[in-house]
Amino acid sequence: MEFYHAVTFLCVWGGYIGSESRILQDVSVDRYSLPTFCPREVEIGDYVRYHYTGTFTDGRKFDSTYDKGVPFVGQVGFEGKVIPGLDKGVQGMCVNERRKITIPPHLAYGVTGAGTVIPPDSTLVFDILLLDVWNKDDEVETRMLERPRMCRRAVQASDFVRYHYNGSLLNGTHFHSSHRDRSTYDTYVGQGDLIRGLDQGLLGMCIGEKRSITIPPFLAYGDKGHGSKVPAFATVVYEVLMVDVFNVKDDIKVEVQEIPQPCKRKTQVGDYVRYHYNATFQDGTHFDSSYQRNGTYNTYVGMGYVITGMDKALQGVCVGERRRVTVPPHMAYGENGTGDLIPGSAVLVFDLLIIDFHNPKDLVDIKVTHKPLGCSVTSAANDLILYHYNCSLLDGTRLYSSDDSTQPSQTTLGQGKVITGLDKGLQGMCVGERREVIVPPHLGHGESGGSGVPGSAVLRFELELLDLHKGIPEGYLFVWLEDSPQPLFPAMDLNHDQEVPLQEFIAFIKLQVAEGKGRLHPGMDSNIIIRDMFAKQDHNADGRITADELKLQTDEGEVPARDEL
Template sequence: MEDDFEIPAAGKLEGSEEEEEDSGEIGMEKEIGKDGLKKKILKEGDGYETPITGDEVEVHYVGSLLDGTRFDSSFDRDLPFKFKLGLGHVIQGWDDGIKTMKKGEKAVFTIPPALAYGDSGSPPTIPPNATLQFEIELISWTKVKDICKDGGILKTILTEGENWQTPKDPDEVLVKYEARHDDGSLVSKSEEVEFIVKDGCFCPAFSRVVKTMKKGEKCILTVKPQYAFGEKGREPEGGNECGVPPNTSLQITLELVSWKTVSEVTTDNKVLKKILKEGEGYDRPNDGAVVQVKLIGKLQDGTVFVKKGYDEVPFEFKIDEEQVIDGLDRGVKTMKKGEVSLLTIHPEYAFGLTESHQESATVPANSTVYYDVELISFEKEKDMWELTAEEKIETSGRKKEEGNSLFKKQKYERASKRYEKALSFIEYDSAFSEDEKQQAKLLKISCNLNNAACKLKLRDYKQAVKLCTKVLDADSKNVKALYRRAQAYIQLVDPDLAEMDIKKALDIDPDNRDVKLEYKLLREKVKEYNKKDAQFYGNIFAKMNKLEHLNSANGARKQEVGPMTIDSKA
């Protein structure tokens, strides 16, 4: 509000009449808060929303003393008054009162001196300790968002964006911006600039604000120094631009033109996918799906080492069958039909630590590679619920054989997952016939046993124990399960349980060579444990004896000097 008020003739809010409608609260004066502020609604507003702290509100008003003397009116200037609510830009009674209003509402506020101009008043128009009346119409307001919840970045939306998605830290955004000082002088302007969100651009405010914006959104930012250029400021960078002095706030107009979504395909952040063109729908390939793609593989310097699918026939491969490098396999599995993406694949998911000769060039050892991929189409492997009981058993058996093949290639982790996949098809067998249930039981035993062998190779001994126990619950005389569980118990340093399993296995199959060898190993381990225990406890006993000897010696010395340590007068 302005201090140099004009004092127009007396009157009500121009363009309005007090409507004494019998409509709820209209015409009734109510107290707001506990500081004496009163409100009487003259006209109800629209909807239910009210402005909040930081919003830019637009109002028309007439201000009067209690005797009816009018000291200010926005109508006299033919210009609505705008200000940011709740930031102390107006008297406290306004900040508190307008927060209760709806769009289009008209109300009279009676404001006590403590919430107006207090003891000093506002000479010459408002005397000391004056209670004021303001008839206010809330025309509209613009939402202002406090981005960091500390007032450091206030965002006012000028143009709403599309949809609901907003960029994330790894995404690559394209923006336009214009930064100015409070006096309007230009600091920096860019037609279009691209950057990764987490890396930021121009000033620290950008990386925070773009994560709240939708595609096509345009906003104006009030940026305090801590999110601009802080205590150091910024040197001018030529042209018509000027520098930023230390501890200076900025006004920035920012538009989010578009962005490319970057997602982490693997949890270790070593396969990344940047979407260049969105695909159709929501469906994606599953394990076993046959996909048709176009792809170009490049090195970091841009050298193309492979190009497939750009002739008449797209390149086709099966997901999770190791027909392409692991990173490409995983990346394509996350894509939708028609999607075009750039995959960044680190060596662990590409060609590893050895040099690889490809179609057009050699991929050096330990290379990160880049694939431009377009998913033309795919045919998913049937989901479990689509299969008959017979098909479930057949699929489970096929997955088990795939696991066996991976185990022979010493790919134990992948083999383990294949056995788990095989089990998932026959886990619920309530609809199976008796013959199918028996087939499923044998498959479950076989998959759990083989998976236990994988877990032993992967040194996951606790899981190996659990898998063998599942087998023994179904077949208590399964020698392989007893044998592998004993192996796990030995590694878990539980020789008693290991011996129980080995002895039981030998009772069932006395001539089993593998079990006999494991029993021999167990006895050697027990001797080793006993020897270590004997040495350990021997060391402890030796230390205890030594300590006892020292204590005895100290006691003797105390006896020798005892008379000198007591009071001779006693």
């Protein structure tokens, strides 16, 4: 920072000092008010804009730009628009400096004066406030105030930018601010939509960069000024914060940050995907997050349910993949934005984590991880099985496990006891076999989810079949595995006394099971099942089944207690 003496005299006193006056040989300059910082001093050839009040030495005013409401504008040392003493007296001035310049007659209006306003041989005093200084050789001056550590993109001609600014004159007078308007200034660069100086000064700026741009009048608003705030021939200073930049030719930008290995499948058009995201503008300002809502965002891929850029960015991703996606506004919310959340022409940045995806046409995916030797009997519909399982989401989030219970899980297959996908995944297994089964949501808990299971979630099951009891169709207690004896009653009447009491009936049924000719419902007490079967055959409840009772049921068209007798 430069410092200046409070008072500098550019004068030479000569002649004699009489009793009534002193004869001034050169201009006298009193710099009675100096700015703290003076980056530039007036030189010959510069143009200046200043206010002044002109008085005689006795204090009588003869002229003032304040009264006219318009400051003086002229070139120093060339045009001859001002008296020589004033031309000389402003040299070395700083913007916002105040100085009092005393000018002897020979450097003012001399022996002739100026009409009726300035008498001959008048010494004049000008009190001047310098407002502006520039030169026709000046260029746009940029000064970086703040710059991000990483500059992902710099402004180029034809880019569209959104920026905040504070606009002031060279003397610090504020004339406008986008911050006060609570809205960025949005425009194309280098296409004539801005004053020429801004078109130049914005080039090369990074998102998040702050810079000061000083623009001479002929690259700003020239001799017309701008409204009531920017006068003619004014140097303007913009303090700019670059918020956003894109080009209408931009496509989405994808930065893959993490891909799990192996990646067996990637999303395609028509898939349904669940993902988490954090959303910001290019300057890092946060505007949305799925994490804050404690739920994924779920949508179809490539079918127009989300903004175009996101629709494109979600194609070709893996489960567990992380990627950063930059979406230009013409592939997002366009010139109008959306509500108070996203301003018009905003570039959006999404940090994505793909949780899972599936296709509505997906089937259960089964991978056998261990199969014992000599596997001859496999699970099927209606079988009663014992099994161990772990269930998780595709990202590894544990949901539930048979380890949470003291007993292995048990179910009857094919009877809707478990979700469809798990039922399918448990069929065709040998005892001791282990599998990894992927269940899409339409074969799992669907769009609504279940207890602890998010909606539309793809599930991963780790399964091990522990035990297997071959079953019978739902609603039956006993079935024949081969043709039943014909005629049936004599076969049941083991002692041939023309009646079958309970104990004889129990012995007959157990014999069929032991010889592999019939099968009882698994998972139930065999004695209870057989007693129930007997009760349904004993029509008169006398404790005996006769041939007529067995024939009566058959004649009535009933399937005897659905027991296949």
